[in-house]
Amino acid sequence: MKLFREIFDDWLTRAAGIVFVLIFALVIFNIYSDLPERYPFFGVFNFGMVPVLFIVGGIIFFLAILRS
Amino acid sequence: MTEPVVENKKHRRKLIFLLLSGAAGIILLVIGGYQLMEFTDSTDFCGRLCHQVMYPEYTVYQESPHSRVNCVECHVGYGGGYFVRSKISGIPQVWAVLTNSYERPITTPVKNLRPARETCEQCHRPERFAGDLVISHTTYAPDNANTERVDTRIMRVGGGEAEAARDIHWHIAASVWYLPLDAARQDIGWVGVEDSSGGLAEYFSPDKSSEITPERIEKERRLMDCVDCHNRATHVYRSPEELVDTALAQGKIDKTLPYIKWQGVTALDPVNPSLELAISKIEAIREFYRNNYPDVLAAQGASIDRAIEELKNIARLTTFPEMKVTWETYIDNIGHQKGPGCFRCHGKLEARQAGAEKEAIDADCSLCHYLALQ
Secondary structure (H helix, E strand, O other), rough: OOOOOOOOOOOHHHHHHHHHHHHHHHHHHHHHHHHHHHHHHHHHHHHHHHHHHHHHHHHHHHHHHHHH | HHHHHHHHHHHHHHHHHHHHHHHHHHHHHHHHHHHHHHHHHHOOOOOOOHHHHHHHHHHHHHOOOOOOOHHHHOOOOOOOHHHHHHHHHHHHHHHHHOOOOOOOOOOOOOOOOOHHHHHHHHHHHHHOOOOOOOEEEEEEEEOOOOOOOEEEEEEEEEOOOOOOOOOOOOOHEEEEEEEOOOOOOOOOEEEEEEOOOOOEEEEHHHHHHHHHHHHHHHHHEEEHHHHOOOOOOOOOOOOOOHHHHHHHHHOOOOOOOHHHHHHHHHHOOOOOOOOOHHHHHHHHHHHHHHOOHHHHHHHHHHHHHHHHHHHHHHHHOOEEEHHHHOOOOOOOOOOOOOHHHHOOOOOEEOOOEEEEEEOOHHHHHHHHEEOOOO
């Protein structure tokens, strides 16, 4: 816990962590769920969110590297 | 001294976390990107996302012989180049849907469709076709007995390797070039047939000679392929009459029901302004039997119910008022019953040889088919 507290002690690293968890959850959800195929609008949102989150994560990553 | 060391350690841990999550993020992006690509290539995406635009195409596709072939296998094909091109050409289409500015009905032929040699011929091989094909066409008269008529013809499908190819599929084995003078490719002005030595036998439309120049031929000519005849191989809009005939022949509609062909076709042709109206007309068929044939209704009530259900299905395949599509919207080039088809060239274009008698491309019926009794 102490280790986690140390790593996530600023908002940028916390944001990077949240983005990573979201991408991971989305990819796993898309592998196992058939909801995106059954509801194409939901599918567009779901599948499209992965690259969007990656770009957001990339920006946060560089800001966090620069700050640390 | 100890504080900077602790700080450095903390920064190192942060950096390791960021680098590891960044690397894992790239792997997830690759997986997610592949999923996105697969999804945008799916039939659900093409057919259901742009629901109103694609509704007629998607509906008849599901009933077609190619319903197990994904849209992208014909509309995009294999390889990265066409994949990227299709995604780029899709952007204006998305814009047209978002701004409600798309054409109703969608115009054909699709301009940037990949050559059939790279799509159709991934499964079909015209060089392996051979011989004739017996086609039996069953129709029913709109009378009390739904009188059956079977028309059997033998089609000279032919095929074969380039040099030995014959009959209808010779057109694909040989190098046949043509010049369409209109966007729908119904008005053909010139045809050139290449022989194995590189020579070109040319045929011209006699009444369009002023429009045909060597420059135009060079610039606009197309190599004939499968879709020049099989242009509605998948998005097949059949008329209510054809669909009722098929349902009667398949036993989905009981042909012993008096006047069922006439009742079914009358409810759906001419096209109804809405699907609801078409369905209410079909429901009224029950009243027709109640008023005119109460004994038939009593004895064959279940058959009438089945016929009504099947006719509702036919209504869904023929009623597309939102996109202004009917069975007459798109010309089917196969044969010559729904459009000029073969006669776009046969019997119309003539060889142009100096001093020689002009000879038209043969239009004899027996070139393509003959009756079974012959």
